[in-house]
Amino acid sequence: MSSIAKNLQQVQHQIAVSAERAQRAPSSVQLLAVSKTFGPEAVAQAVAAGQLAFGENYLQEALDKIAAMQALAPGARLQWHFIGPIQSNKTRPIAEHFDWVHSVDRVKIARRLAEQRPAELGPLNICLQVNISGEDSKSGLAPQDLTQAAAEVAQLPKLRLRGLMAIPEPTDDAVRQRAAFAAVHALYASLRAVGLPLDTLSMGMSSDLEAAVAEGATIVRIGSAIFGARNYA
């Protein structure tokens, strides 16, 4: 078995244990394999192990990889999720090549994605990114702007607003991890309470998966625990 296949098994086990501890069904948490900086060969190993959903941050790298995978794994029903910062002049290829976008942080971006989503594709699944730790350097909507933005995005054609995504300030302290994810969950609950039919909380990475699952994550975005340490050089 490849090391990527072994790592996937281990992460799936970690998800199952975390879900059971939280009295949740393991199947209520979807694993998104974050393949940024890793090539098509690594993705192909994950596909061979049964992983079909992949997250990418860098647009050009992602487009090259999506094309390469059509040759490497023809017929595989891969699902591509864009999870990186979005420049407004780069929305068209995202609308054309992805199934999900987790990192929508302004209504303007959502409007462009809606205009540019090809008619023959199904609706583009959208999560609004929320800046939960209030860090100036992080992208994401401020919590106080979220309700208005969600109401506007929910009205747009060719998009399906699914939920929220967050990247809390990194910390090793499990209590602080839980508190940040609980705050995201509270925002999610408040949007559902005003009638938005949301079903997705995208939160949790390699180092805080368990805390995220404990606070209701439905998609965890895991990179290094599957593919190894990233080399940005």
Ligand SMILES: *Cc1c(COP(=O)(O)O)cnc(C)c1O
């Ligand atoms: C890179 C990245 C991840 C994966 O992080 P790991 O710590 O490698 O699991 C998840 N989400 C986003 C938005 C990322 O940029």
